Amino acid sequence: MKLAVLLAAVLFWLAAWAFNEWLVRRRFASPAAERAARIAVPLLFGVTILVLWEGTVRGFSIPSVLLPPPSMIWARLTGSLPTLWADFRQTFLKSVLTGYALGCGLGFVVAILIDRSPFLQKGLLPLGNFVSALPVIGVAPIMVMWFGFDWQSKVAVVVIMTFFPMLVNTVSGLAATSHMERDLMRTYAADWWQTLIKLRLPAAWPFIFNALKINSTLALIGAIVAEFFGTPIVGMGFRISTEVGRMNVDMVWAEIAVAAVAGSAFYGAVALVERIVTFWHPSVRGGQA
Amino acid sequence: MERETFLRDRLLPIGTVLLALVALWYVFAVILNAPFERDTAARAGETITFSEILPKTMAQERPVLPAPHQVFAELWDTTVNKAITSKRSLVYHAWITLSATLLGFAMGAVLGILLAIGIVHNRAMDRSLMPWVIASQTIPILAIAPMIIVVLNAVGISGLMPKALISTYLSFFPVVVGMVKGLRSPEQIQLDLMHTYNASPAQTFRKLRWPASMPYLFTSLKVAVAISLVGAIVGELPTGAVAGLGARLLAGSYYGQTVQIWAALFMAAGVAALLVAAVGVAHGLVLKRMGARA
Numbered sequence: 257m258k259l260a261v262l263l264a265a266v267l268f269w270l271a272a273w274a275f276n277e278w279l280v281r282r283r284f285a286s287p288a289a290e291r292a293a294r295i296a297v298p299l300l301f302g303v304t305i306l307v308l309w310e311g312t313v314r315g316f317s318i319p320s321v322l323l324p325p326p327s328m329i330w331a332r333l334t335g336s337l338p339t340l341w342a343d344f345r346q347t348f349l350k351s352v353l354t355g356y357a358l359g360c361g362l363g364f365v366v367a368i369l370i371d372r373s374p375f376l377q378k379g380l381l382p383l384g385n386f387v388s389a390l391p392v393i394g395v396a397p398i399m400v401m402w403f404g405f406d407w408q409s410k411v412a413v414v415v416i417m418t419f420f421p422m423l424v425n426t427v428s429g430l431a432a433t434s435h436m437e438r439d440l441m442r443t444y445a446a447d448w449w450q451t452l453i454k455l456r457l458p459a460a461w462p463f464i465f466n467a468l469k470i471n472s473t474l475a476l477i478g479a480i481v482a483e484f485f486g487t488p489i490v491g492m493g494f495r496i497s498t499e500v501g502r503m504n505v506d507m508v509w510a511e512i513a514v515a516a517v518a519g520s521a522f523y524g525a526v527a528l529v530e531r532i533v534t535f536w537h538p539s540v541r542g543g544q545a
Numbered sequence: 546m547e548r549e550t551f552l553r554d555r556l557l558p559i560g561t562v563l564l565a566l567v568a569l570w571y572v573f574a575v576i577l578n579a580p581f582e583r584d585t586a587a588r589a590g591e592t593i594t595f596s597e598i599l600p601k602t603m604a605q606e607r608p609v610l611p612a613p614h615q616v617f618a619e620l621w622d623t624t625v626n627k628a629i630t631s632k633r634s635l636v637y638h639a640w641i642t643l644s645a646t647l648l649g650f651a652m653g654a655v656l657g658i659l660l661a662i663g664i665v666h667n668r669a670m671d672r673s674l675m676p677w678v679i680a681s682q683t684i685p686i687l688a689i690a691p692m693i694i695v696v697l698n699a700v701g702i703s704g705l706m707p708k709a710l711i712s713t714y715l716s717f718f719p720v721v722v723g724m725v726k727g728l729r730s731p732e733q734i735q736l737d738l739m740h741t742y743n744a745s746p747a748q749t750f751r752k753l754r755w756p757a758s759m760p761y762l763f764t765s766l767k768v769a770v771a772i773s774l775v776g777a778i779v780g781e782l783p784t785g786a787v788a789g790l791g792a793r794l795l796a797g798s799y800y801g802q803t804v805q806i807w808a809a810l811f812m813a814a815g816v817a818a819l820l821v822a823a824v825g826v827a828h829g830l831v832l833k834r835m836g837a838r839a
Contacts, residue, residue, distance in 0.1 A: 298674075298677060301677065375558050376558070379559050382559055383562060390771075391813045394790075394794055397795070
């Protein structure tokens with residue numbers, strides 16, 4: 257029985273793989289079909305994983321406490337929408353978005369402020385780079401002590417986590433223009449503000465969006481992990497840690513699915529704005545972001 | 546252009562900023578800890594002057610913000626004055642976290658390199674795997690950490706392995722992305738040259754792609770080692786605060802031991818700096834052996 261399941265899984269995997277291989281190598285006449293094939297390949301891979309997951313969990317009768325099948329997670333997801341929505345609102349709409357806006361805004365403003373002082377830049381940049389490598393998430397318990405259990409402490413954690421990547425990237429972005437371009441602005445008699453807005457900020461956008469994209473994931477991680485240290489009885493991190501304790505693993509996976517979709521959508525939204533703002537950049541014009 | 550000097554361009558600016566930070570820290574320690582002293586004085590029915598408050602804010606047992614010298618006294622006490630095997634020694638806890646980090650980092654690096662090799666050499670793998678590798682970066686992976694710990698414990702895998710697996714999961718992504726970029730970094734003209742030499746794919750890989758990818762590899766390894774430390778620390782949170790830096794953080798937050806939290810934080814920062822520096826040194830050595838100028 258188990259051998260048959262294993263055999264079926266391997267066969268299915270090979271068949272899907274072969275189909276993907278065929279799809280990749282095939283040339284399509286119309287560009288529309290070509291594009292559809294391009295999207296279909298990764299989609300097919302995802303579907304294969306899901307089917308294999310469902311099949312092996314059922315075939316080997318793995319207890320759902322360990323690994324629930326996708327269908328069970330989906331049922332739980334659709335069945336407890338109000339709870340999930342409340343958690344989503346607490347964690348994502350309140351903590352993540354506020355902290356993300358504050359942290360990125362603060363990093364940006366500080367970068368502009370120290371732009372005129374090479375001394376401060378030389379002092380702050382190595383520190384910023386160093387802090388980016390630190391487990392900043394560890395300040396979570398301290399923030400929870402200072403700002404209480406509610407979303408304010410999570411905002412504080414997110415601000416600290418997002419500030420330094422933004423600072424470092426903005427400063428290096430502002431330095432990205434060449435001497436030639438800055439000299440040209442000088443011959444136009446442009447003052448510091450005009451140079452900043454017309455030349456240096458546009459040149460810095462790719463760097464800034466890089467930080468915005470990094471921060472979109474960091475912010476969600478920060479908010480969720482900070483909830484492990486204490487929170488009111490709502491929130492994605494809270495739900496994950498309590499439902500793990502109660503062995504409601506399907507609820508945990510549903511929450512993870514929500515977090516994954518929210519994280520991907522957030523990242524996607526930032527990437528979309530990036531494509532619109534930096535339409536001139538080679539990586540966008542080439543069709544690959 | 547003037548030549549950069551170590552004193553003027555490194556030590557002086559960084560030192561100034563650091564000093565300013567420490568000064569700011571003392572100021573905030575006084576501001577944040579003063580209300581507690583005023584409360585105690587008011588409860589005792591005494592009035593207390595500012596000059597009396599000042600030294601007291603520096604020596605509270607559970608301050609809101611411990612003064613820097615308190616943190617460093619605690620660090621010194623728990624690293625030097627305690628036997629390394631003692632459960633009160635920070636070195637012991639740091640070692641537990643470090644061993645999980647290193648194991649996870651090694652597995653993540655190997656897995657990432659293997660995946661990158663597959664992606665570069667197989668078009669189907671490139672098309673179907675790469676979008677998912679990128680998409681999975683947008684998922685808050687750390688959220689799954691408690692899940693993995695509990696599930697693996699139920700299967701019977703406990704101790705170092707679950708934490709290391711979380712570190713692996715976190716650290717293989719930067720390696721995959723960096724290595725794919727690095728293995729593709731040789732230019733067409735160089736690949737054509739290998740072709741004219743009648744080099745097999747394996748030879749092209751060994752003599753051109755692999756050496757060309759080294760700078761990319763080490764850059765992503767630095768990111769990977771930092772993130773696998775984060776993974777190990779977070780992985781310690783749901784295990785019920787047994788041992789490790791993450792457990793120290795959690796225990797400190799349960800019992801309001803702020804000095805202990807800050808000491809654990811500084812220890813974690815030290816370990817992170819050490820790991821990144823180690824990768825940097827390895828990078829330098831490899832580049833030197835490959836004949837790059839320092």
